[in-house]
Amino acid sequence: MKITTSNNVFKSIKTLIAGAAILALGTQSALACTGIVLHAQDGTVVPARTMEFGFDVQSNIYAVPAGTSIETLVLDKDQTGFTFEAKYGFLGANGLDMPIVFDGLNTEGLYFGAFYFAGDAVFGTVSDANRDHAVSSEELGNWILGQFATVDEVKAALPTIEVVGTHIDALRGVAPFHYGVTDATGASIVIEYTLDGLTIHDNTVNAMTNNPPYDWHLTNLRNYIGLQAENVPEITVGRQTLQPYGQGTGMAGLPGDFTSPSRFVRAVAFANTTLPAADASEAIFNAFHILNAFDIPKGAVREGHDDSLQTDYTIWTSASDTKNVQYYYKTYQTQAVESIDVRKVIAKITKPTTLEMENGFVINDRTADF
Numbered sequence: 001m002k003i004t005t006s007n008n009v010f011k012s013i014k015t016l017i018a019g020a021a022i023l024a025l026g027t028q029s030a031l032a033c034t035g036i037v038l039h040a041q042d043g044t045v046v047p048a049r050t051m052e053f054g055f056d057v058q059s060n061i062y063a064v065p066a067g068t069s070i071e072t073l074v075l076d077k078d079q080t081g082f083t084f085e086a087k088y089g090f091l092g093a094n095g096l097d098m099p100i101v102f103d104g105l106n107t108e109g110l111y112f113g114a115f116y117f118a119g120d121a122v123f124g125t126v127s128d129a130n131r132d133h134a135v136s137s138e139e140l141g142n143w144i145l146g147q148f149a150t151v152d153e154v155k156a157a158l159p160t161i162e163v164v165g166t167h168i169d170a171l172r173g174v175a176p177f178h179y180g181v182t183d184a185t186g187a188s189i190v191i192e193y194t195l196d197g198l199t200i201h202d203n204t205v206n207a208m209t210n211n212p213p214y215d216w217h218l219t220n221l222r223n224y225i226g227l228q229a230e231n232v233p234e235i236t237v238g239r240q241t242l243q244p245y246g247q248g249t250g251m252a253g254l255p256g257d258f259t260s261p262s263r264f265v266r267a268v269a270f271a272n273t274t275l276p277a278a279d280a281s282e283a284i285f286n287a288f289h290i291l292n293a294f295d296i297p298k299g300a301v302r303e304g305h306d307d308s309l310q311t312d313y314t315i316w317t318s319a320s321d322t323k324n325v326q327y328y329y330k331t332y333q334t335q336a337v338e339s340i341d342v343r344k345v346i347a348k349i350t351k352p353t354t355l356e357m358e359n360g361f362v363i364n365d366r367t368a369d370f
Contacts, residue, residue: 032050032052032209032210032258032260032263032294032296032301032312032314033049033050033051033052033115033116033209033210034049034050034207034208034209034263034264034267034291034294035047035048035049035050035113035115035180035207035208035209035267036048036049036206036207036267036270036271036287036290036291037182037186037188037203037206037207037271038206038271038274038277038283038286038287038290039186039206039276039283040276040277040278040279040280040282040283041276041277041278041279042278042279042280042323043186043323044277044279044280044283044321044322044323044324045182045183045184045185045186045188045322045323046280046283046284046287046319046320046321046322047111047113047180047182047188047319047320047322048284048287048288048290048291048317048318048319048320049103049113049115049180049291049317049318050291050294050295050314050316050317051093051102051103051314051315051316051317051318052296052312052313052314052315053312053313053315054303054310054311054312055310056315056332057095057096057170057315058095058096058097059093059094059095059102059315059316059331059357060093060094060097060354060355060356060357061091061092061093061094061327061329061340061354061355061356061357062091062092062093062094062099062100062101062104062352062353062354063089063090063091063345063346063349063352063353063354063355064086064089064090064091064101064142064145064146064352065086065089065346065349065350065351065352066086066087066088066089066107066346067085067086068085068086068089068146068351068352069083069084069085069086070083070084070085070086070142070143070146071083072084072134072135072136072139072143073126073131073134073135073136073139073164073166074099074100074136074139075098075136075138075139075166075168076126076136076166076167079126079131079166080131081126081131081132081134081135081136082131082132082133082134084143084146084147085146086142086146086147087146087147087148088106088107088108088110088145088146088147088148088149089106089107089342089343089345089346090104090105090106090107090142090145090146090342090346091104091105091327091340091342091345091346092104092105092112092141092145092318092327093316093318093329093357094354096168096170098138099142099352100138100139100141100142101141101142101145102114102138102141103141103318104141104145104320104327105145105320105322105325105326105327105342106145106146106149106342107325107342107343107346108148108149108150108183108184108325109149109183109184109322109323109325110144110145110148110149110150110151110154110181110182110183110184110322111180111181111182111183111320111322112140112141112144112145112179112180112181113141113179113180113181113318114138114140114141114175114177114178114179115177115178115179115180115208115209115210116176116177116210116211117176117177117178117192117210117211118176118210118211119176119211120176120178120192120194120211120212120213121137121174121176121177121178121192121193121194122193122194122195123137123163123164123165123174123193124162124163124164124165125164125165126164130162130164133160133161133162134161134162134163134164135161135162135163135164136163136164136165136166136175137163137164137165137166137174137175137176137177137193138166138168138175138177140163140177140179141179143161144179144181149183150183150185150187151181151182151183151185151187151188151189152187154181154189154191155189155200158191158198158200159198163193163198178190178191178192178193178208178210178213178214179191179192180203180208182203182320182322183322184322184323188202188203188206189201189202189203190203190208190214192213192214194213199213199215201214201215204218205218205221205268205271205272206267206268206271206272207264207267207268207271208264208267209260209261209263209264209267210260211260212260212261217261217264220261220264220265221264221265221268224253224254224265224269226253227250227251227253227254227269228250228251229250229251229273230250231244231247231248231249231250232244232249232250232252251269254266254269258296258300258301258312263294266293266294267290267294270290270293271290274286274290280321280323280324280326283321284319284321284326284328284337287319288317288319288328288330288337291317291319294314295314295317296312296313296314297313298311298313299311300312300313301313313332314332315331315332316329316330316331316332316357317329317330317331325341325342325343326339326340326341326342327339327340327342328340329357331357331358333358333359333360333361334357334358334359334360334361334362335361335362336359336362338357338359340355
């Protein structure tokens, strides 16, 4: 399903916002997030993703209980938005010490993730006419996770707000995101704001990355329809028999670089060929193993030189069990997977609370076990 709405505000400010997006693209190489959605045989749905950036965004776990009064446009010093009460509690990863969840899960099993979309994202601007329904691009997660339980509810509500851009000093511009939302039923969508306005794509291939827009990625998949999990057999050409070299011949031609189009193809290939998980635990296990293939080590992706050098790397990886409402993550330093029971946390806190994500790199010495 694809829903498109147009808004004159988007057209009138396209030059300004596109310029801000290009500036963000030129100054931050934060373009390498990869998301997948896995489906277990017991009905569990697991959306999972990596978070890459050109510098440490200092993410921590930010938890918000139901009943919390949340104000929009909180990062804009010159504007005021509107206030809503969180119907559902939620938690997830924030960044730069901001009271905003960029990736998280609410108590109803609704997952939200923001992915960089530089060069294509276009948002509105705040005005007296829209401030009573304006939400900044970086705070859409709070609005969605705090208000809704299903993808259908999100789809119905999105046209009632205007997503606007707020200048963020660390990005030297607005946060150019598009968004993935998945619920406990398995419904999954990709939300994009471009020059065409709001577009909602059904996530039909269990994957998303960054720019270009989602429908472009679907078209690009047609270049790889020959890929398969099964090894190819030997063939005869003329009078010569050709035998494949080793394993993995069915995936010969799978792109292996870190660009968004290549990662999208790999994510589709891996998410849709992984052996079916029996239950939630196995699906979470599979998700982290798949996303290990998208880890970017520091130095492999670079932009700038000397003092201005930035290198994209995998800051953290998350996976959400939408059935049992558990949030899992590991970080660049903390390679052990950690888990949080969302409902238990929300039940015990009375105000927004932050938990440090990093626990440090630990090596278990097994010498004494012999």
